[in-house]
Amino acid sequence: MAWLMKYLSPVKWRLLLLLVLLLASTGMQLFNPQVVQRFIDTAAEGGTLERLLFLAGLFLVVAFSNQLIVVAVSYLGNDVSWRATNRLRGDLLLHCLRLDMKFHNEKTPGEMIERIDGDVTSVSNFFAMFIVQVIGSFVLLTGILGFMFTVNVPIALVMTLFTLLSILFMVVIRNWGVNSSKQEREASASLFGLIEERIAGIEDVQGNGNVGYVMNRYFKLMRTVFLKGRRAWMMRVIPWNTTVVLFALAVTAVLLLGVRYYFAGEISLGTLFLIYQYTQMLNDPIEQLGDQVQEFQKAKSGMLRSRELLSLHSDIAGGEEDVLPEGALELEFDNVNFSYTEEKPVLQNITFRVKPGERLGIIGRTGSGKSSLSRVLLRLYNIDSGVIRVGGIDITSMKLPALYRRVGMVTQDVQLFDGSLRDNLTLFNGEITDAEILETTERLGLRHWIDAQPEGLDTHLSSGGSSLSAGEAQLFALTRVFLTEPSLVILDEPSSRLDAATESLLQGAVDQLMSRSTGVIIAHRLATLEQVDKIMVLGNGRMLEFGERTALAEDPGSHYARLLMTGREEELA
Structure with a gap:
């Protein structure tokens, strides 16, 4: 009672x-x-x-x-x-x-x-x-x-x-x-x-x-x-x-x-x-x-x-830290282990460091742990052991809203909500002005599509994304991240649903975003990683290789160099 x-x-x-x-x-x-x-x-x-x-x-x-x-x-x-x-x-x-x-x-x-x-x-x-x-x-x-x-x-x-x-x-x-x-x-x-x-x-x-x-x-x-x-x-x-x-x-x-x-x-x-x-x-x-x-x-x-x-209670508990350093954020994984079930480890002994403003490209076969790495970084799951630091702060000691304010992610699956075009771009954040939206979409090459809509930003979209093509939905997701101005950006297969022309158009906008933030790019296409600073190769949940992209490209014995030489991107599928 x-x-x-x-x-x-x-x-x-x-x-x-x-x-x-x-x-x-x-x-x-x-x-x-x-x-x-x-x-x-x-x-x-x-x-x-x-x-x-x-x-x-x-x-x-x-x-x-x-x-x-x-x-x-x-x-x-x-x-x-x-x-x-x-x-x-x-x-x-x-x-x-x-x-x-x-x-x-x-x-x-x-x-x-x-x-x-x-x-x-x-x-x-x-x-x-x-x-x-x-x-x-x-x-x-x-x-x-x-x-x-x-x-x-x-x-x-x-x-x-x-x-x-x-x-x-x-x-x-x-x-x-x-x-x-x-x-x-x-x-x-x-x-x-x-x-x-x-x-x-x-x-x-x-x-x-x-x-x-x-x-x-x-x-x-x-x-x-x-x-x-x-x-x-x-x-x-x-x-x-x-x-x-x-x-x-x-x-x-x-x-x-x-x-x-x-x-x-x-x-x-x-x-x-x-x-x-x-x-x-x-x-x-x-x-x-x-x-x-x-x-x-x-x-x-x-x-x-x-x-x-x-x-029922969530295993994900926020901490007390509410402030991260200004500007691009440093990212560090220290001996991180993670598994969805006890029988099958997904990430094993992952250790690396990305300096503020650097871009890290992650490649590996399907099931190697690429997407899982991004999920534990966003604290969608708790790691089994080790420490993940953003801006030098253990993410388990941070309040979750504070982490999400500074870390943005674009996933492969884009969710659209029943509402206006404006609401879908801003995720119902009324503080973002129309001018900011239009300026960002102009850089992304999405402005022409908005202008073609009968009611512009007031155009109604149905949930599920049936009113958008795959490429347009991907650009939508990128626009959302751009509008939040994050200090650490995770792009999970950002070009997986884009044709070559749209991907080329997108690359310039990505460069602008990455110029003021740290970037983690998970990709199948090697061409997507031409502008990154460091490369990580994952295999069966282990870090097979990590280092400067140019150094790995010039090392004939590296995994990354062999992929570049053979051009067999299907090996990553």
């Missing part, structure tokens, strides 16, 4: 208003049967027409007013629930964004959507009806039973016994279906993960004729969802079935007693109707409580899964 109150406390005044409306609605529900009772007794006693019309009008006014309040209660209940659970969704998303890459590599986007939105939706549905139905039901039950004790004590005792037995049973079994509901949510998350994974890889699925295999996996997961969902539903409906049996017994006993007292002349016809009406009204809150026990089981499974997610 303390965890739930964290999200309910910001809407406490709306909750208070909701409770006031609930009390008003409950009072009207209790009042109207008494109006009917007086109407019946007045008619039976030969009362005046004016009196009957007054009671009938009063009934209609109260019923209409109650319906208006019911609408307001329903709206306010949903408003409260969505305000509270949207904060939970936001906390879950923010928490996931702060978790390290190890976590994200283990989870598919489809599964994460289900964890962040699907689980919380069940909590939201519970919140929306819990306050309205559970609290309202208890208030109504209390009012009905309290008034019945003023009418007929034996009948009131029967109704009270039925109510207590129903509530006691629901309390005892309230957790029976939680585990089943949790397993149902997990199965649903796996299904969403499969759907997202296959849609993302639709080209491979269609191109290789794997549609049948995908559908087979889909049907197997759907069967799992069905079986677990059926079991969860069967566990959740037990409270409802139990209350139906108890209510049938209670109604039979109450009506028998009521008819007996009526024929004995102890109660009037109107009072008999009142007893019958209150007995029927008693069933509604009991059924609502049974329904909410089902919703509680689904909501609790969602809450447990949400708390499990929030309890």
